[in-house]
Amino acid sequence: MTDLADAIESMQQLRTVWRAMVLDRTPDADVRDLPGLAVRWADCRFPFWNAVTLTEVGVDAALLEERLREAAEVMRTKEQPGFLWLFEDLLADGAREELSPAADRAGLQYAFPGTGMAGDLLPLPEPKHPDLTFLRVTTDDQLTAYADLNSRAYGFDLAAGRDGIVGSTLWTTEVFAYLGLRDGVPVTCAAAVEADGRLFVALVATAPEYQRRGYGEAVARKALHEGARATGLTRATLHATEAGAPVYPRIGFRPNSPMRFYALRP
Numbered sequence: 001m002t003d004l005a006d007a008i009e010s011m012q013q014l015r016t017v018w019r020a021m022v023l024d025r026t027p028d029a030d031v032r033d034l035p036g037l038a039v040r041w042a043d044c045r046f047p048f049w050n051a052v053t054l055t056e057v058g059v060d061a062a063l064l065e066e067r068l069r070e071a072a073e074v075m076r077t078k079e080q081p082g083f084l085w086l087f088e089d090l091l092a093d094g095a096r097e098e099l100s101p102a103a104d105r106a107g108l109q110y111a112f113p114g115t116g117m118a119g120d121l122l123p124l125p126e127p128k129h130p131d132l133t134f135l136r137v138t139t140d141d142q143l144t145a146y147a148d149l150n151s152r153a154y155g156f157d158l159a160a161g162r163d164g165i166v167g168s169t170l171w172t173t174e175v176f177a178y179l180g181l182r183d184g185v186p187v188t189c190a191a192a193v194e195a196d197g198r199l200f201v202a203l204v205a206t207a208p209e210y211q212r213r214g215y216g217e218a219v220a221r222k223a224l225h226e227g228a229r230a231t232g233l234t235r236a237t238l239h240a241t242e243a244g245a246p247v248y249p250r251i252g253f254r255p256n257s258p259m260r261f262y263a264l265r266p
Helices: 003-025 061-076 093-106 140-154 158-165 216-229
Strands: 032-034 037-042 049-055 081-087 108-119 133-136 176-182 183-194 198-204 237-242 254-263
Touching: 003 032, 003 037, 003 049, 003 108, 003 198, 003 237, 032 254, 037 061, 049 061, 049 133, 049 198, 061 081, 061 093, 061 108, 061 254, 081 108, 133 216, 140 158, 140 176, 140 183, 140 198, 176 216, 183 216, 198 216, 237 254
Parallel strands: 049 081, 198 237
Antiparallel strands: 032 037, 037 049, 081 254, 108 237, 108 254, 133 176, 176 183, 183 198
């Protein structure tokens, strides 16, 4: 698979997985595939479920200007903030050079970086960590613990994380979501969900006071192990934040397209 094909795969995984996630939050979610743009917007308080992404390949500078303006216009119609997810490898070289000034002209500000990743790495052996026991998420109390770990790790209000997944039937039945417990207390979490013949890893987080101990890697391995055992899938994908990017190659993921996240400028 070429690097461009990996980038396309990464973008398509966002379209597929986020469709399910935002419709799980509300049947009135804005789920549209427009020319060059995919809108996946729950308009909930959890900003990761409010997303727009560019979908065309080889976008030149002029078209990039137009698409960024259109994306910003969509975002301005919403009550809750979210992000434009942009896969750099889908842009032509000249468009990459113009990305920052074009985003600024559209009223978008750079929020943080990310990286698409994928690998034919499954199945994985049963993971172990001397500090942790693993528990599959099946109740609202466990969903609340999962949400709170993400809010703390990413700097969101607890209410925002809870608005993302608490009360979800999807997350307690179809998503392979796991908590890592230390002395019975949830300290880390990860999930995997089937999407177009792959397992997509989502919302990996560790409590700030327990980071850099291998907990996130261990629980991600657990979610992948159980997802692969249940589905028989062999390929996995994810979108890594800057903090998580060093972890996943140790599991077998290979980075592909650099990503940029943009928010509306205040």
